[in-house]
Amino acid sequence: xxxxxxxxxxxxxxxxxxxxxxxxQTWSHSYMFWYRQDLGHGLRLIxxxxxxxxxxxxxxxxGYVVSRSKTENFPLTLESxxxxxxxxxxxxSSEQGGNRGSEQYFGPGTRLTVT
Amino acid sequence: xxxxxxxxxxxTLSEEAFLTxxxxxxxxxxxxxxxxxxxxxxxxxxxxxxxxxxxxxxNKGFEATYRKETTSFHLExxxxxxxxxxxxxxALPRDQGAQKLVFGQGxxxxxxx
Numbered sequence: 001x002x003x004x005x006x007x008x009x010x011x012x013x014x015x016x017x018x019x020x021x022x023x024x025q026t027w028s029h030s031y032m033f034w035y036r037q038d039l040g041h042g043l044r045l046i047x048x049x050x051x052x053x054x055x056x057x058x059x060x061x062x063g064y065v066v067s068r069s070k071t072e073n074f075p076l077t078l079e080s081x082x083x084x085x086x087x088x089x090x091x092x093s094s095e096q097g098g099n100r101g102s103e104q105y106f107g108p109g110t111r112l113t114v115t
Numbered sequence: 116x117x118x119x120x121x122x123x124x125x126x127t128l129s130e131e132a133f134l135t136x137x138x139x140x141x142x143x144x145x146x147x148x149x150x151x152x153x154x155x156x157x158x159x160x161x162x163x164x165x166x167x168x169x170x171x172x173x174n175k176g177f178e179a180t181y182r183k184e185t186t187s188f189h190l191e192x193x194x195x196x197x198x199x200x201x202x203x204x205x206a207l208p209r210d211q212g213a214q215k216l217v218f219g220q221g222x223x224x225x226x227x228x
Contacts, residue, residue, distance in 0.1 A: 031214045042218060042219075043218045048214075050214070090158050090159070097147075097208075097214060100147040100166055101214065102147070104161075106151075107158050108158045109157070
């Protein structure tokens with residue numbers, strides 16, 4: 001039972017390069033999320049998706065692109081990486097909860113360094 | 116939208132000490148409340164949750180009670196261990212019925228032997 005996986009776990013890239021971070025979940029959860037975690041900023045939501053082909057911006061979407069052609073995959077692309085995008089990126093998923101909301105399950109993270 | 120205020124850290128305790136990490140929230144309605152834990156180099160893990168007023172969530176010796184009257188969800192453990200050293204996050208839905216969560220800033224806990 002793999003749960004939610006992210007790849008790569010570590011990535012070093014140069015400024016201006018395009019890089020894609022992968023996220024895969026085996027639970028068939030409706031919702032998927034991308035966060036970045038930085039010292040002093042906590043967790044910030046980049047993009048989220050309610051279902052295949054439905055995505056929406058979070059708090060800090062600039063410079064990122066997402067797609068979701070299949071329920072289980074939610075890749076995050078940095079179109080032209082900048083040093084300010086050096087961070088730890090977490091993918092998460094959740095079921096469609098009721099009126100009280102639902103817990104999210106997190107992947108192990110990708111540590112991205114932009115040089 | 117909903118918001119959460121979490122006790123600032125870092126917190127340093129000796130092994131077997133009693134732990135409290137404060138969390139207060141403002142919310143519309145009565146959302147579920149969550150505590151997450153993040154060990155070094157790992158993603159966040161759901162530690163416990165409570166879905167309605169007066170519910171007590173518990174896991175691994177940790178407990179938190181959903182207090183509607185004080186809008187609080189404080190995390191407690193009676194006797195901490197070195198292995199409890201981690202960062203702890205309080206969270207709740209951003210809005211009523213929303214699937215997005217809002218997280219506290221996190222409290223770094225270090226337990227010394």
